[in-house]
Amino acid sequence: MEKWKLLAIISMVFAGLTSVIAKAGLKNVSGDTGLAVRTTFVFLFVWSNIFIFKATKDFAYLRPKDILLLGISALTTSLSWIFYYRAMKIGEVSKVALIDKASIVITLLLSALFLNEQITWKTITGGSLIVIGLLVLTTK
Structure with missing residues (x-):
């Protein structure tokens, strides 16, 4: 596993603990x-x-x-x-954290605009799934 991925996974675990x-x-x-x-x-x-x-x-x-x-x-x-x-x-912390973590969609867009990072079909699909998941979990 690439080092950055391992560090990101560790960050993810601690971020989840942090909110609760x-x-x-x-x-x-x-x-x-x-x-x-x-x-x-x-x-x-x-x-x-x-x-x-x-x-x-x-x-x-x-x-x-x-x-x-x-x-x-x-x-x-x-x-x-x-x-x-x-x-x-x-x-509810679970819903607040979910909405907050959806900031990845904003990050994807801004990183393409300002850092010239690639937007690929994977990025679009993944970002869309995040938005769909957010809507499914937070709407009545």
């Missing part, structure tokens, strides 16, 4: 408070990872454009998390 554990942690607090606590831990874990794996040398390679793009990505991540946690607080 977070929903349980939101029992007594607002989505915003829960997100603030979670983000504090994420911040600490990510910086620990940088030092443990001696990745601090990478900072020398950052260009202003890279910092700008990563900053914009942080903004979109923050907005996504804020709305995700608010939705999880009041909705």
Whole structure:
């Protein structure tokens, strides 16, 4: 198995755990408070990872454009998390996570437009099946 696939599968497992554990942690607090606590831990874990794996040398390679793009990505991540946690607080985590993960369809379109990644019949079929699955599981 290619390394990127293994890493993506590990990410998938942890992402699935994250939603269920977070929903349980939101029992007594607002989505915003829960997100603030979670983000504090994420911040600490990510910086620990940088030092443990001696990745601090990478900072020398950052260009202003890279910092700008990563900053914009942080903004979109923050907005996504804020709305995700608010939705999880009041909705069923299984349905909220399902809708959130359908963002892959947006990713497929944007990666083709801005990163020149290929859209193939497989991409179109898979994206369509995701949308169909989303509609089947979330509509009455």
